[in-house]
Amino acid sequence: MDKHYDTLSQLARLYGLQTVYHEAGGQRRQASQQALLAALQALGAPVAGLSDVPGALRQGRLKKWQQCCEPVTVAWEDRFCYIELRLPAYHSSQRAQCRLELEQGDTREWTCDLALLPPVNAATLEGITYQIKHLPLPGKLPPGYHQCVISVPGLSCRTLLVSAPRHVYLPPGEAGKRVWGVFLPLYALRSEHSWAAGDFGDLEHLLHWTQSLGGGLVGTLPLLAAFLDQPFSPSPYSPASRLFWNEFFLNITAVPELKICPEARELLNAPDFQSEIAALRRAPLVDYRRGMAVKRRILELLAQCCARTPVREEALQSWVIKHPAVRDYARFRAAMEKQQATWQKWPERMRNGELQPGDYEPEAERYHTYVQWLAHEQLQALAGQANHRGPGLYLDLPLGVHRAGYDVWREGRAFARGAACGAPPDPLNTSGQNWEFPPLHPEGIREQGYRYYIASLRNHMRHAGILRLDHVMGLHRLFWIPAGMSARDGVYVKYRAEEFYAILALESHRMRTLLVGEDLGTVPAVVRTTMNRHKLYRMHILPFEIHRLPRRGPHLPPARSLAALNTHDMPPFAAYWQRENRRRRTGLSHFLYRKGWIKAPTASDREVLLGCLKHLAASRARVLLVNLEDLWLEKAPQNIPGTTTEYPNWRRKAAPDMEEFTRMPRVLKALRVINGLRKRKYHIPR
Known part of the structure; x- marks a missing residue:
């Protein structure tokens, strides 16, 4: 091995870089010198070129030994x-x-x-x-x-x-409970009352309907703050912040100020305004820009009316005192609007986190403060109703945050701004994936005592009965793509997994939230072993579990797992069934017939769908999530990974509206069958 590369590898390992990893097909891949140097620079190592490596290695070793103790230490209770x-x-x-x-x-x-x-x-x-x-x-x-x-x-x-505690939170009597629920992105959930997309009121109605059928939870995609103008980034997995909510989903009719605000009611009832709402409602795709602009016109008037209502204004200010970060966030969003630029293009003082009066308009600051308060009120009310008959809300904590977002601006030391997260090449994405958001800095988050990560968890757990952790492998390692490089040149960076799990255990017990780790795809064995040790639930997605010999059928889900037929990044079941090869389709059909889940071997997507749902519903998996779109055999996906303008990701509404699908006989029949199987005592199959 080249002596320069050997020294560089030592420095890389000192900083937690993996110099070698195995691709999805098992091939061994060694990181290049250029990739290692760029990743080290993103981590803050004092290296501009290979000539700096020996000195940086000496300095790094000395710094490590001169550090009297680690910034974080885990103390397990047992x-x-x-x-x-x-x-x-x-x-x-x-x-x-x-x-x-x-x-x-x-x-x-x-x-x-x-x-x-x-x-x-x-x-x-x-x-x-x-x-x-x-x-x-x-x-x-x-x-x-x-x-x-x-x-x-x-x-x-x-x-x-x-x-x-050694284990994350598990509900009392967890071993004897098998719950089920439904899934649909909130933006896709349209009703006769919604505007450009579904809102928190629609989510409440969906929850009540699901509970009336015996279900215990409703799942959706992240509901976090987003950039819906300039910049424009509607992806729920690239939010403007993981600490605040998206006012796009507010239920306007539930805002108390609407009853006492004549200006808002006059605007709302105006024929032109109603026509605009109707056009947004009819559209098959969500128009985020127009929808947010329309909703903001009403919300700004309601914010002004709130200021003239002493009781409500006092409640708002009391909430802000308890949540001081909301004012900082509101000023950040208001400053973006006044500057008409992302924070990277602001004057140095503002870039470095210092905002002063004059950097933003007070009316815009008030608007962003007010809508966060409303979102908190509506989510809190929804969560309070949700957990009476089961976990209630199944929320999703995304892995990252938009690089122009509030979190990266305010918590700069917690992020490695010179890199992006992604995934290495695999058979489906031969060039790899660049997700374009900056990774958490493994030492930066430790030096701040994981303050930002804990705040992100609490923001979700105060409302969620179940929380999905996107890309749970990121607790162990993340694939970094240094700025200016392609995903082929990415490098894996290690994190202190034990510290993450300790925080997850502590916070989940405090908030009484069950945790599900998204562990799909190529995941090192240590990830699932550690998840099992700390009792995080796994994800069991049926198409990933088909055995190589289809006649043997799919692997059975573990008890501590969330079972489903697909995820938001996969085609719905009808499309999957249409594309699956004949041998696998025949094998799965015969398996379902042998188990008694279908009357005879068949190629019918409708019958096989119901058979697969019966198989999962009768399994020991303690959580079953049903994608509602599968029940009416939707074939279009919600998201196609690796695409941007080629496909309307995060925009497609459900084909039937809520008033229609909640009365569809085939939907009701399927969910009643699932409920019956979930309520039965589980018998271990032979």
């Missing part, structure tokens, strides 16, 4: 816990003063004689010998985020202690 200390040998035999600041406010202090702790490792750098010692923590820690400060003469360090 294990002996300690803090790993790295100390110069002349410090490692002194007495350490330790102070533990508990999240609840209490403080514990003690002294430790470091000479009594045996070294577990050592190294000599620049003539100084360093030792690693494990400092034990006294007694059992309460769950929470605690700060521990360790001081020896001339040296002090601090670590965030994440004290968490």
Whole structure:
């Protein structure tokens, strides 16, 4: 091996880069020098070229050993816990003063004689010998985020202690419950009351209808804030923020101010305005720009009326005091509108996070504050009704956020702005995928105590009974594409998975939210092993589980899994069945017949669909999600990965409206059959 590449590989591994990975087909791929250098630069390593690598390696090793303790330490509730200390040998035999600041406010202090702790490792750098010692923590820690400060003469360090249960939250009696629910993107859910797309009111009606049939949850795509003008990015997986909601989905008729705001009612009832709403409602594709512009005209008037209503205005200001970040977000969005540019093009002071009066219009700031309050009210009310008869809302936490979004601007150190997330080449995407949003910086998020990640989780968990974690492999490693390079030149970057799982366990218990990890595609075995250890639910998508010998049928879903026929990135079942090869179709049909799920082997998509749903409904999978569009044999997908303008991704509305499909006999029959099978006691198949 080239000696330069060998030194570069050592530096890459020091920064958590994988110099070698295996593609979907099993082929071994080695990262190029250019890719490693670019990824190291994105991580902040002091390298402009190969000549800088030896010095950067020396500096990196020295920095690591000079770091007295890691910024984050996990303390599992069922294990002996300690803090790993790295100390110069002349410090490692002194007495350490330790102070533990508990999240609840209490403080514990003690002294430790470091000479009594045996070294577990050592190294000599620049003539100084360093030792690693494990400092034990006294007694059992309460769950929470605690700060521990360790001081020896001339040296002090601090670590965030994440004290968490070993397993994520599981509902009481989880082992004996098998729930089901329906899925449809909210933008696709249209009704006689909706405007350009479905809204939170439509979601509430869908939930009540599902519960009336025995279901326990309704799932949809991310509902997060989006850029729907300039820039224009309607993808739910590239939101403007993971901390705030999309006012596009507000139910205007449920806003209290509408009853006391004559200006808004006058506009709403105007013939031209009603004609515009009707045209938006009739359109087969969602027109986000027009729809948001129409809704904003009403919302701006309602925001003004709220200011003139003391009780409501007091409630709004009280909420803002409890959620101070909303004002910062509102000013960011208002500044974008006034500057008519993304934050990367703002003056330096504003780019660096400092906004002053005059950088934005107060009316725009008020609008964005007000709509976030309304979204909170409507989602909170919906979640409160949802969890009476099951998990309720199944929400989706996307992996990333738009690079021009609020989160990247405000939490800059948490992101690696010089790279994008993506996926390496595979048989379906031979050039790989570039998702165009910046990855979390593995050390930047640790240095801020995972503040941003925790806030993102809480924003979702306060409303979700079940939360899907997009691309759960990202807790372990992410495929980075350095700026200016193609996905073929990407590099995998490792993360501290144990710290993520500890945070997920702690937050899910606090919010009583069941977690589902999206583990589809090429996923290293360690990911599913770790998910199982911490009791995260897996995803079992039937087309991915067909055995190589179709006559044996598909693999059975695990008990701790969410089972479904497809995802938003896949064709609906009717399209899948049409495209599947004859051998697999015959094998699946005969399997369903042998199990008694269809009356006879058949090529009928309708009969095989119902047979597959019966198979999943009768399985031990504790959550079953039914794509409503499958029930009327829709063939058009909601999203085709790898396309942009070639296909109307995230825009296609459901063919029937809600008033129609909730009365369709075949839809009702299928869901009643599923409900009956879900309510039966599960019997282990022979």
